Amino acid sequence: MAKRVYTLLSVLFFLVAGTTSLYAADPEAVLGLWLTDKEPEATQIEIVKCGEKFCGKVAWTKKADALDTENPEESLKSRKILGLNMIFDFTYDADDNRWVDGFIYNPQDGKTYDCRMWLEDTNTLNVKGTVGPKWMGIGKTVTWFRKN
DSSP: OHHHHHHHHHHHHHHHHHHHHHHHTOGGGGOEEEESSSSTTOOEEEEEEETTEEEEEEEEOSOTTOBOTTOSSGGGTTSBSTTOEEEEEEEEETTTTEEEEEEEEETTTTEEEEEEEEEEETTEEEEEEEOSOGGGOOEEEEEEEEOO
């Protein structure tokens, strides 16, 4: 009897582990339009493939004429936020089920941060920008929502 229970539990474990790894192994699950807030007029970020990496730009914002005035480079302060590339150089880490080693530009303060992203579920993306050494993990996590 104990052997049957052990065998059954082993089979269930491998079935669940196999299903989880299939989901986790989809690096393209992050592609698409994401809302930076749950409000209907939230900024939309489009994440796409850029060669072998992942990147994203501002696809829609309520203030379509807003400029990148906080950018520390004087020559970039007059560019529009709409269409701005703001996330770049992400790679997918299948072991962690995260997009890592990327950067995010925050037009609200004009700074670029180390960043990683992970899906909470198919419609919820956590985006964490960090300051200082990556291993310290000091930073802020925001949640984006898939645009349906």
